[in-house]
Amino acid sequence: MNIKKLIKKVLTESVEKPLISEHLNYHITNDVPLNDNIFRFGSEEFFNVIQEARELYYEGMVELNEDDVELVESDFGTQVRLSNGSSLFGYSNGRNIYL
Numbered sequence: 504m505n506i507k508k509l510i511k512k513v514l515t516e517s518v519e520k521p522l523i524s525e526h527l528n529y530h531i532t533n534d535v536p537l538n539d540n541i542f543r544f545g546s547e548e549f550f551n552v553i554q555e556a557r558e559l560y561y562e563g564m565v566e567l568n569e570d571d572v573e574l575v576e577s578d579f580g581t582q583v584r585l586s587n588g589s590s591l592f593g594y595s596n597g598r599n600i601y602l
Contacts (some may be wrong), residue, residue, distance in 0.1 A: 523559065526552050537571045550580040 523531075528550065530537060530550065537556055542549040557575040559565040 522554055522564065527555050527559070527565075530556075531565065537574050538584070555581040590600060 510523060526548070527570075529535065529541060535541065537553055540549050540552055542552065553574065556565065556567065556571065560567055560572070560575050
């Protein structure tokens with residue numbers, strides 16, 4: 504492939520997914536603890552932000568405060584993703600919970 508085609512390909516292809524989501528970035532840049540999540544407690548997005556923080560924390564990509572470290576090192580909000588992309592929930596005391 505010649506250099507002109509390569510440059511055109513790079514400029515026209517979509518950019519990879521950002522390293523960090525807009526939601527987690529909001530928490531980090533505004534010093535909002537994960538337990539003060541911007542999403543409703545128990546919602547899928549609530550747990551997605553925590554799971555994303557957990558993954559990036561274990562990869563050494565983000566620094567978290569002491570409370571957030573305790574949260575991401577726990578099992579809280581751990582979810583099982585199925586091959587079809589859906590999440591598997593557990594059930595406890597009459598409420599759906601993430602496993």
